[in-house]
Amino acid sequence: MIWPYVVAGLEWYGVFILLFFFAINSYYLVLTVAGFWRTLRVFKEVRRPDQRRLLRSPLTPPISVLAPAFNEEANVVDNVRSLLMLDYPLFEVILVNDGSNDGTLGRLVDAFGLRRSARSFERALPCKLIRGVYESPTYSNLLVVDKENGGKADALNAGLNLSLYPLFCAIDADSILEPDALLRLVRPFVDAPGVTIAAGGVVRVANGCDIHGGRVHNVRLPRRPLPLIQIVEYLRAFLFGRMGWSTGNSLLVISGAFGLFEKRAAVLAGGYAIDSVGEDMELVVRMHRYRRERRQPYRIGFVPDPICWTEVPVSLRVLRRQRTRWQRGLIDTLVRHRAMIGRPRYGSVGMIALPGFLMFEMLSPLVELSGYILLPVMWALGLLSPAGAWIFFVLAIMYMVLVSALAVLLEDIAFRRYPSVLDLGRLLIGAVLENFGYRQLTVWWRVRAFWEYLRGDLSWGAMERKGMGAA
């Protein structure tokens, strides 16, 4: 009796999934193309004398670089040295040792001759107990903060409390900034001070690159397929995707590995949320919300040429932790700010970006997983011919490959970071390989993240690093 309804339901759901696949891939396609156009436009506006102008302009604001570190003894000294060598007129480096239980602090004390300081600081944001502040007699712009473990958001809040400058750049202590990264990233703040409140830079994958002395000397692709696939993913989603969103002042994510913020705007919005694992996205959404609710003009942008290099997971175990954490952070942010979704008061953020993230980022793994289950079920029930199932499967994969290949092509036109033709071929292979196993695994992990979120899991999970340059 009920069977015809079940069949009809399954068939309707099949059509929904088909449409959803079409919609999600079109969404990525539009974002990629929009991001590319925006990138070209920015490149046209930036002319050669720009960097020199910024270096000597009295309008170039000083920056506090905040680098939270937890058990980073392997690379911390090299990375701090690399930060101290950045090309920028006036900046300070604040490394926050977030209760490391290895030799992170000791290495820093030895390498930079740090001395304990009675430094007074503004307690603008709550953070765990600061055990000590260390200054270097040699590097007057280096400050090391030793505090009790409280997570990345808490460490950033502590760094913000101790920072002296009007802009702060949040980075991961294990990332490498290109020497002119700050000069490039600060441009929107110089052009529209008081209006630009945050800007994100590009995070690129360092695995496989030739790195020494805290600098990337030769850009190469990794040999292993897992990081290779992540490079394609980073190009599609993080480079052109974010550039695309910034077109309509709707950028919701500025990577925690590399973002520049107006300190006052971040403090007014309440700083980093210590009870969120997606603190980077959460802060950006909160800054949008704060400004839009008060009808204050603002801009949150994305700059395509400042580069930060980071190491991506090389094992499935670590990748799983990272992806479930990202998904939990996304769910958490969208749940916290659900009142903004679909509300015209929040402009393009409420009407386009947040619904887009809800549909195509947060809920998409659920739909995708149900599609993977439904396809064989419908086939087994005779509701879908084998040919139909195959066509549907190939269609979904082809569209995804198309978007990824387009991202690779556009990267080559706009940046050409991988000069070898062989590398390009490998990236295209990565764009295909991504759809066989990798994509399904990440979908499964992202579905699991819903369960972890409901259980209230706020853990970060350790990121095991081989050490840049050692890889």
Next chain:
Amino acid sequence: MAPAVALEPLRNAVLALAAAVILLALSLLIERSASALRSLRTSRREPILNRLLFQAIQSSPVDASDFRRLGRFDRKLVRSTLLGLALDLRGDSGDAIATLYRELGFLKKDLAKLTSWRPTRRANAAADLGLIHSAETMPALVRALQDSDVRVRQAAVWAVGQVGTPASLAGLVRLLGDRSLVVAHRAQEVLAERGREIADSILGYAESTSSRSGRLAAVELIGWLRITTGADLLLSGMRDLDPEIRVKSVKAAAAIGDPRFLETFHSRLEDVRWEVRCQAAKGLSLFGSPASVPRLAAALRDHHWWVRFYAATALAEIGPAGEEALSSALHDPEPSVQEMARYLLERGEAVLALP
């Protein structure tokens, strides 16, 4: 009734997507091949053209005869090299580059591009003319300051700053109140570098403009350029009803350091806005007057951390009298006052000037 999904369109879609992927891969190949060919040609022609260019620049008068019959590709290369050199070279070599650029007809083309219907073209032309440092382009660049497109105005401001005479620089002053923040800031930046030549115009603008943002920028410039004749304007600015004007005026006054400001600085330590109090304390550290010690010692109890910080810094800067006040503050019942005093006493040196 459940919908029946026709397979034929799906099959066609798969084929279309496959074709698109192949097309993309082909585009990548073509794009790479074209760029490799370009690089090859450039690497062959560049050394020859560069040699000719250096000979032409060093000859007196500049001899452009070798370049007359160059093809389009070579002319593009020469133009790009000249612009690159113009970025680094000034003086006689800079003049020689400008002459060669004109002789080869590039200047005329750039001037024509300044009237193009495409804003990007106009903006690029303005920026290139700025690089070339040719005075004859000035009237066209000054006209470009009125362009309707922000990018063009922005590029023209920079170009005028590179080439401009005092008369043309004066044209930038009114852009301090431009409706586009980007243009206004670029004008301020240029004037911060070259504005000393037109100090009177800046002062006159600050006194007469009705644009709030323009006035703020001009007051800031008075401080950066240390225009001492602006002291009276700053004295009234420090008592202005607009807190932003008060902040900028106090900041500018601190840079000028006229002794007449001292009393006003003391009174500004009690301003209702913490930003003004903060700048006043910072300014007093530059005066280093022992007369400020009691006021600064009182400011150590300010509820705002930044005011306490600058007050303590100023006390440390003043010398023995200030240090004595800081030592007394070590016994203050308020922990925040003790903390700040301890930090500055321990540090024993001036803190970097902060914005």
